[in-house]
Amino acid sequence: MEWYWNLETPAWEARIRRLAEPIFAAEPAVVELAIEHARQRLLEQARAGALARHNDAYLLTLLKHILIDYSKARYGYRRPPVWVQRLGRIWEAVYHLLCVLKRAPEEITVDMVKARQQRLAPADAETEADTAALIQDAIRAILRQERDCQQPKAPALISLETDTRGDAATPRPEIGQPTSEIEQVLAREDLDHLLETLRLSVLSDEEAEPDASAPQSPSVHMLANLEAFATWVRLTDQERLLLRLIYQEGLSTRAAARHLGQPERQVQRHKRRALRKIAEALTRAGLEDPLTDLALA
């Protein structure tokens, strides 16, 4: 018997369901359709001999991608702005739920917290309150900076065909181009949105009220310092991955260590070293206290 008949078993059905439910939370009736679609697509690929591997994690990843494609085909897709992409996958997911699926912010928080708790072992994610705070930060910042986000007529969705490795409307900056111009790393508008987002994340709701006297472009006062910081900060590949897992994905050090296949203690040391490096680069660039600088920007 071919290995892929396993996909018909209840165990695999349960796995696919765990992937599908958070993706189609807005329309639970679609979950069954999506599961069947994903299974059939994968079986087609398997029978055609188009699968490179047969281990469970690989198949599960492919199934997830099929489900996401199905969701995009059904609801449309809009690549998040670059500043949202730079903040990580949670932010992108919030953007999609808010601005494409037009879901209510309260529902998004509840569903995403639930999905994360299911997906990760209890000790792996931040606490429920931290996760909720992270998602609420994202909702608040996106709603504030993408004002048409929940309007019925949002900017045109792009089709699956154009959703490849980039978006013509918001070209991804080229990586690895050494330049003194920070705009080539991040467009000025994206930089402003990013700074505003970080500012919001350290201020209370009252403090974060829009200030008419505040400059339109928060980066104006800090551009030279940010340029210097971008020049001085140099993370190793390992440090970059680790910081992404902890600060963008909201994983605990233990979960990050498991993702990287390294002992937790070693990962903690790398984290300390990376943060020390960043702090040194900030000092060198004259941004010793970015929280204060951002709050005043």
Added chain:
Amino acid sequence: MIRPKPTDPAALERVQALLALALERVPPPYGEPPDLAAIAAWVEGELPPARAAEVAAFVARDPDCYRLWLDYADARALLDTESAGTAPPLLRRLTVWRGRLNAWWQTMGNRGSQLSGILAATAILLLLVSFVPSWFQDPLDRTLDRAYRAWIAAGQPPPQQWSSRLAGVTRGTRAIQDPGTDPERSAFLAGLANRVPELGTWPPRIGAHLHELPTAPLPCPANEKDCHQRQQRLRQLGEWILLLSLACADAERTGEWRTDFWAHQHPLLRDLRHRFEALACHSHYCTAIREALAADDLATLSPIAYCDLSETLLDHTYRSDLSD
């Protein structure tokens, strides 16, 4: 909702990290972009070291590859939580131990015929080495010999049990920019390789990488003054760093810092530091190594500082931006 105050260190760290991730200038990855299958093979440790390094660079530097890796890692985590949730604790433990035992048995089985040969060769080599008059040796080499002998005599666990420490080098996330083509960096790597056979049988994944290390430094260019001296120092440093890595991994595994071992490391550091201070360094690599050895925090004699040093020196050796 409770908002972080601007003085909250966790909030400060988060903002600093996000700012750095958003603004840093990431060097371009090299080699052929990996697909999901290649990333999965990398995670499972099935790729040859050169390709593994390429995939590691793509995962760390290319956003699309990073997402593929994250999806795959999530799927693995989900499967882990699934098995952790269904099996009773004793059965789970037994399954883990059975897996370890199988892996060990397989390793021994595959290498059974070679193992006795390797052990015999190592024993003969050790005997010969012990009979070679040691007065021709550099005093630092003699100190290193003693340190390795003490490590082995203390009955430290075999490499299988602390392989995770070197996993970052084999599987991992360092950008290996072919350090084997640089006479100085190849000397450091040869130092690492020098001591590998003394330490017993390595797990296949780690062994595969270690056996690719150059066994001798590349020849110095004709016009390079003092190159041989620098190579000798870097070779000695490599030998010491391997020992430090083993000790750090042992501490990570057991949670204990063996004071008798660490007490003997400071004289070695002092000696190496003096020798590097006296060295004429012309390359970025050599200078970076000298600066790392001179770091103030090593004066604390904390084992953690030594472990950080070993990581830093390995990083320097594989970092492309220190190439001249």
